[in-house]
Amino acid sequence: MHLALLQLQNVSHSFGAVEALRDVTLAIGEGEIVGLMGDNGAGKSTLVKILAGNFPPKAGELVWEGQQVHFSNPRDARAHGIEAVYQDLALADNLTAAANVFLGRELLRRIGPLKLLDHRAMEDRARGLFRQLKSETRAEMLVRQMSGGQRQAVAIARTLLARARLILMDEPTAAISVRQVAEVLQLIRHLKNQGIAVLFISHRMPDVFAVCDRIVVLRRGRKVADKPLAATTPEEVTALITGALEAA
Amino acid sequence: MSTTVAEARPRRSIARWLITQIEIRMLLLTLVVMAGLSAVSSYFLTANNLLNAMDQSVVVGMVALGQTLVILIGGIDLSVGSLAGVTGMVLGLSIPHLGLYGAMALALASGAFAGLINGTLITFGRVAPFVVTLGMMSIGRSMAYVISGANSIGDLPPALGRLSTDVIFGLPVNFATLLVLYAATWWFLSRAKGGRTLYAIGSNAEAARVAGLSIRLWSVLAYVFSGLMSAVAAIFLASRILSIDPIGGNGLELDAIAAVVIGGASLFGGRGSIIGTLFGVFIMVFIRNGLNLLNVSPYWQGTAIGSIIIAAVLVERLLSGRMRG
Numbered sequence: 168m169h170l171a172l173l174q175l176q177n178v179s180h181s182f183g184a185v186e187a188l189r190d191v192t193l194a195i196g197e198g199e200i201v202g203l204m205g206d207n208g209a210g211k212s213t214l215v216k217i218l219a220g221n222f223p224p225k226a227g228e229l230v231w232e233g234q235q236v237h238f239s240n241p242r243d244a245r246a247h248g249i250e251a252v253y254q255d256l257a258l259a260d261n262l263t264a265a266a267n268v269f270l271g272r273e274l275l276r277r278i279g280p281l282k283l284l285d286h287r288a289m290e291d292r293a294r295g296l297f298r299q300l301k302s303e304t305r306a307e308m309l310v311r312q313m314s315g316g317q318r319q320a321v322a323i324a325r326t327l328l329a330r331a332r333l334i335l336m337d338e339p340t341a342a343i344s345v346r347q348v349a350e351v352l353q354l355i356r357h358l359k360n361q362g363i364a365v366l367f368i369s370h371r372m373p374d375v376f377a378v379c380d381r382i383v384v385l386r387r388g389r390k391v392a393d394k395p396l397a398a399t400t401p402e403e404v405t406a407l408i409t410g411a412l413e414a415a
Numbered sequence: 416m417s418t419t420v421a422e423a424r425p426r427r428s429i430a431r432w433l434i435t436q437i438e439i440r441m442l443l444l445t446l447v448v449m450a451g452l453s454a455v456s457s458y459f460l461t462a463n464n465l466l467n468a469m470d471q472s473v474v475v476g477m478v479a480l481g482q483t484l485v486i487l488i489g490g491i492d493l494s495v496g497s498l499a500g501v502t503g504m505v506l507g508l509s510i511p512h513l514g515l516y517g518a519m520a521l522a523l524a525s526g527a528f529a530g531l532i533n534g535t536l537i538t539f540g541r542v543a544p545f546v547v548t549l550g551m552m553s554i555g556r557s558m559a560y561v562i563s564g565a566n567s568i569g570d571l572p573p574a575l576g577r578l579s580t581d582v583i584f585g586l587p588v589n590f591a592t593l594l595v596l597y598a599a600t601w602w603f604l605s606r607a608k609g610g611r612t613l614y615a616i617g618s619n620a621e622a623a624r625v626a627g628l629s630i631r632l633w634s635v636l637a638y639v640f641s642g643l644m645s646a647v648a649a650i651f652l653a654s655r656i657l658s659i660d661p662i663g664g665n666g667l668e669l670d671a672i673a674a675v676v677i678g679g680a681s682l683f684g685g686r687g688s689i690i691g692t693l694f695g696v697f698i699m700v701f702i703r704n705g706l707n708l709l710n711v712s713p714y715w716q717g718t719a720i721g722s723i724i725i726a727a728v729l730v731e732r733l734l735s736g737r738m739r740g
Contacts, residue, residue, distance in 0.1 A: 257625050259618035261685035262611075270615060271626030273608050283606045 171230075172197045172364050173218070173249075173333055178227030179388075180213055187213040188224070189388040195333060198362040200355060202369065202379035202396075206408055209385040211368050215335050218366070219251040220244030248332035252322045252339060260311035264304055265293035268324045296324040300357050302350070316347030323354055333364045340374045352378050372401045384408055391415070437679040441694035444727070448698055452705035459708055469590040470579065470655065472700040474499075474648045474664075476593045476693065478671040479678075480600055481530075481644030483692045484637040486675050487604075489617045489684025490544040492638060494533060495645045495671055497555030499664030502526045503649035504559045507568035507659035515572050523646045529555065530642020534635035552668070559661040567660040571653060578654040589651050596647075601689040609633055617684025673720070674699050677727040698727070 171194045180188040188210045195201050205211050217224050220238030229236050231247050238244045241251070258267045269289045276285040293306040302320035304313065310321060319339050326334050336355070340348045348371075355365055355378045369375050375382060382399060384392040384407040391414045392399070392407045399415070406412035453460040478495045485492045506522040513521060529551060536547045581588045604610035612633045615623035623630050648667070653659045678695030680687025702723055706716050 257619065257622040259615045259622050259685070261618040262614060266611065266615075267622075270622065271628050273611060275608065282608070284608060284611060 171195070172199075172232060174228075174230040175214075176228040176230065178214075178217065178224045178229070180210075180217060180222075180224045180226075186388050188217075188385075191227070191385070191388075191390050193383060193390065193393065195364050195366060197332070198359050198364055199381065200359050200365045200367055200379045202367050202375035202382040203385065204369065204372075204375060204382060204404060204408060205385035208387075209408075210388040211385055212337070213388075214385070215251065215337055215366070215368060218244065218249060218333075218335055220249070245329060248330065249335065250326035250329055250331035250333075251335040251337070252319070252326060253337050258310045258318060258321060260309070262310060263290075263306065264297075264308050264310060264313070264317075264321050264324075265290045265306040267310055267321050268293045268296065268306075268328055270325075272328065292328070293324060296327050299327065299361070300324060300354050302354060314347050315343030316350035319343075319347075319351045320354055323358070327363075331363060333366065334358060335366045335368070337368045338370065339367070340369060340371055348374060372404065375404075376401060386410055437688055438690040438694070441678060441691050441698075445694045445697050445701070448701050448705075452701060452708070456705065456708040459705060464704070464708070466587065468697075468700050468704050469587060471704065472696050473579075473589040473593050474652045474655070475667060475670045475674060475699065476696040477596070477644050477648035477651060478664075478667050479674040479692050479696050480596060480689070481641030482668075482671040483675050483678070483680060483687055483689060484600070484604075484613060485544070485641045486672070486680050486682060487613050487617045487684060487687050488634055488637050489620070490537065490634070490637065491548065491672070491682070492530075492533065492641045493545065493548040493668050494529065494551035494555055495641060495648075496664040496667035496669075497552045497559065498526055498529050498642055498645035499649040499652060499667055500559040500661060501529075501555045501562070502646035503653050503659045503663045504563045504568075504661060506646075506650060506653060507571065508562060510572065515574055519650055522649060523643060526646025526649070527639050527643040530639040530645075531635065533642065534638030537638065538631050538634045556661075556665075559663075563661045565661055567658055569658050571657050571659070575650075575654045576657050578651060589654065592651075597689055597693050604689060609636070613637060614685055617686070619685075670699060673724045677724060695727075698723075 173195045175191055175193045178188055178191045179186070191214065203211055203214065216222060220241040220243050223237060223239060229238065236247060259270060262270070266289070274285040274288045274292070275282040276288070290306045297304045297306065297320060300320055300323060302317070304317045304320040310318060313321070323334065339351050343351070352374060355367065358365055367375065367379060376396065379396055381393065381395050382404060383390060384404060386408065392404070394415065403412065403415060407415055449460070458464055478499065482492055482495060502522045502525050505525050506518050509518040509521050533547055533551050536542050537544045577588070579587060579589045583591050586594070604613065612623065612628045612630065615626070615628055616630050616634060620630055645664070649664065652663055674695035675687065675692050676682065676695070677698055678688065678691030678693070680691065699720070702720060703716065706719055711719065
């Protein structure tokens with residue numbers, strides 16, 4: 168049994184009259200990969216945004232390592248070790264992989280009164296992070312020359328630098344080629360091996376079944392299933408997503 | 416572990432390697448232009464003519480330096496020529512009251528202040544850079560006429576002229592100053608966090624903001640620097656011709672933008688290099704100089720320069736595209 172890293176207890180949220188999340192209770196263990204599935208509008212994005220600190224839930228509690236926490240902005244979530252990797256990735260195309268990994272957290276070297284960028288140290292650290300992720304991404308490569316999979320590696324390396332404990336990944340395999348998907352799934356497995364938990368949001372059934380330990384299905388803001396991978400099948404999950412199967 | 420030794424050795428970053436490539440390409444292009452011009456005019460490579468070309472590159476070079484930073488963040492500064500005009504007038508009119516150095520300081524401060532207004536309106540007022548600096552271009556030129564009463568100023572102190580005539584380390588002082596300013600700015604862009612921030616803003620402002628970089632501060636400072644460099648250009652323009660005219664610096668913005676673009680910068684921001692701009696300035700100056708040596712009618716020179724700007728950008732696009740492939 169995993170130690171619960173993060174627990175959501177009876178979390179509800181609404182936008183005006185629209186009930187986006189209703190009474191969702193969920194736990195994510197250390198180093199656990201949880202697949203979060205559901206149709207458009209099922210509440211996946213709302214859930215991720217609450218965890219990333221974009222806004223607090225209207226009701227319910229977040230418990231981080233046994234302590235109740237309140238995130239009023241993304242900085243609070245990051246301070247606890249929760250990092251989000253968004254679909255558009257927010258990378259600067261004309262900078263190198265290393266520069267992007269360290270964007271806003273540049274390593275500086277003091278020379279007299281001046282503080283200068285320590286290019287070599289940043290490249291070395293970035294190289295180490297890519298090695299840790301077993302990614303082929305080169306530290307000195309420009310992001311605009313990279314494949315979708317390599318971009319994911321850069322975005323994930325940013326979270327490693329921040330010593331994330333839980334990484335929220337929103338559709339990381341949505342807009343990339345089959346070979347790159349394999350690369351990203353491999354990245355996710357490496358995160359798990361290092362004890363980092365991943366909440367993996369995806370529409371793509373094969374990807375979810377390839378890496379996840381557990382699958383959670385949301386439908387119209389409610390959790391309708393929460394099962395270990397071994398205890399379910401793609402057919403069952405599809406039925407749960409569409410509503411053909413009420414709950415499992 | 417032993418297998419990763421080669422990989423672990425620090426390599427030059429591809430970004431810097433590519434930029435170096437652009438710089439090397441620009442150097443080669445400059446040399447080709449020089450070779451071509453010396454083939455058609457025996458006077459081109461004489462010391463006298465090269466000194467003349469150095470002299471001509473100072474004013475446009477100063478303005479192009481500021482323009483490079485603005486273009487790097489994805490902006491544009493159309494006001495630089497007019498600001499050179501009005502700050503030149505500030506210089507000339509205040510010399511009798513403040514002395515040469517006091518007047519220089521006031522001119523520099525007024526250039527920086529105009530840049531601050533540009534940067535503030537663009538960054539905080541969220542008005543397009545093209546619009547704000549177009550407005551400032553009009554205001555600057557108008558103010559140059561207003562404060563001068565449309566008169567030019569002739570009797571300038573000889574010390575001002577010495578900025579163009581004195582020699583330091585074998586180079587004219589004005590050209591040496593240009594090289595020092597380019598070196599300092601290059602160093603800042605490649606080594607300082609502020610320089611990295613400018614590239615990041617031009618590349619993906621949202622990513623830079625989310626990463627916690629001070630994007631507003633540095634956006635404003637890019638325009639302040641551009642305004643400041645317009646005033647520097649005004650000082651050297653006045654020094655070269657020892658006279659200040661309210662129409663001074665007219666059209667300088669287009670030459671500066673052309674030099675930056677020939678130098679490999681992208682008008683969409685995030686890409687460009689200081690050394691590239693310097694060679695862009697040289698190429699513009701050499702070609703204009705060569706056309707004069709060849710007695711090409713000034714009416715035709717605009718067509719020649721314009722074609723070269725477009726051709727240079729096309730060639731650069733093809734070369735960098737192939738290198739990426």
